[in-house]
Amino acid sequence: MNERIIMKLRRAAWLALAIPVALAACSSSSSPAASGGSTTSGGSLKSSLKVFVIPKQLGNPYFTTSDSANSGGALAALSTLGESGSETSGTSATPSSQIPAIQAAISKGANALVVSASDPTALCPTLTSAMRRGITVVTYDSDAPTCRDLFVNQASSQAIGTSEVDLLAQQIHDSGQIAIVSAAASATNQNTWIGYMRTELAKYPKMKLVSVVYGNDDPTTSTQVTQGLLEQYPDLKGIISPTTVGVAAAAAVLDSPKYRGKVALTGLGTPDEMKKFVADGTVKSFELWNPADLGYLAAYAAVEYASGKINGSAGQSFTAGKLGSFTVGADKTILLGPPFVFTAANIGKFNF
């Protein structure tokens, strides 16, 4: 009797082990798309290209906005152009999580990769082998300068670095201790912006940068490092957090009578996440670009390149659908535009 129950249980358990495998089989929705892409009769861009959009990580609202079809991001551009677009990546923003997704995209016969690099160099062996196979590699949001065909830059690094210092300076009247809550210590864009912030700070002799801390684009870690800053520097007057995850976490920490109006905060944030902090006065102003426009432009650039319309030389220009005309600049870089400042006066108009 007992023996039989145990047997049954074992059999059931093995079945449970097999279910994930079966799930993998069922969810296979990839249809055998035409490989290589074909030229449409009317336009000169190739259609049916397999384009993989590979953000630093999945589940990050910023990349959901930049990539998804609903928000008008990269996948929207790809479907407008008649390409076969899909989004893939790992679940944490590290090279070891992102690389298997890139390799899988290569295995699946990608024509172009649109990548936000979780590390400036660690993806290079993988991306270089993709380029060697003739796959177009376009980076957006975060660059891997030595191993891509094009980089679509959200805003000039200098403009971001200097304007954030200027925004904070207005709020704290050009004086006091300030700190930076960054993302990962190895993130290319973060370190470049922080470099320009240091340069810009030379204009404000009474403002002193006392610390740069790293929240790894993780809400819990960002909260902890912000709390640590406030304890360590009781005279802190302002915080700059040039990352959407970090600035929202920092705003939540500052959103108390103890800090509101005493410690200023600015940085890069999304309007939806920051609305309530702007409404209650914790945050006066912050900035960003439109991530959906960034993804949209990157997808257009990838298709233009993969169709042989542009090859990355400076001065070439192309039209990116609803966004209008863009010109390739130095270092095979395309610039989206200047950063946009959100304040209580305009934040209500934005929804992402």
Place this chain on the structure above:
Amino acid sequence: MNRLLRWETGLAVVVVLIVVIGSAASPDFLTGNNLFSLGLSNGEIAIMTLPMTLIVISGEIDLSVASILGMASALLGYLWSRHWPMPAIFAAIAAVGLAAGAINGLLVTRLRLPSLAVTIGTLALYRGIATILLGPSTVSNFPTAYTNLGVNAVLGNVTYSTVIFIVLAVIFGVVLHATPFGRSIYAMGASVEAAQFAGIRVKRIKTILFMVSGLICSLAGVLWTFRLDTAVQNNGLGLELDVVAIVLLAGVSIFGGKGSLIGVVLAILAFAGIQNALLLTNFNQEATGIVTGALLLASVFLPNAGRWLSRWSSRVPGHRAPSL
């Protein structure tokens, strides 16, 4: 023994299932190119499971493995940026790996501290050393001769890390299953007291196992660094959980004394295969954690299911206790 045999048979069935269903679901699964990248992405993890297997069988655990990998990677970048010659760097990394393992081993055996607590401590400590060595900077100008290890094949579609893993797996398998040293590991895992009475030098052997783990993980750190052409302080962050998950999935008892190396090899194939198949088949990747977590839970639940069941049924009123 019989039950263990069946566990490995079951794992083999799972691996076959993954291969069959994976290749049916995606035409790209069984291609040489995909198997090559599968080997690349999992090489270091696979290598680190080998010493972990022996440590868990001996009744201990080493959670500092990924931090030792990170520390080795950071040291490689630190010394290379200071223009040390590569052979000297390798020697230094091997020495540091052995020392890191020795610290774990001595704290566990001489101070009689639980290895779980000790290695959680050194997990933070070794990662901290990596952070101090490199700070936020990244070192990535390694010579192509070395970084090619990470992208080129030895022969056909076999990566260097796969070859290193196979050689090490044979060595670890022979040591564990065919030498007195290996039998001592099982003996101390089953009962430390009995092993000591039998004259087995438990403390010395455990210290050796931790040192081997330190050495192998620092080797994994070197492979990782060259594969990504990047030394950065957070290399391999969180990998210890994958390593422990594979060892448990292999049927190695977390309480020590049970497990086999062939099980570990099968578990690596199952773990790597299922993650790769999920990636290739457009499975919702945010849910892959659920799949691997369910696999792990099943692997700790199943070996104990019989025991719990008999205990439960003996408590049910009107049901006679099993006469086992």
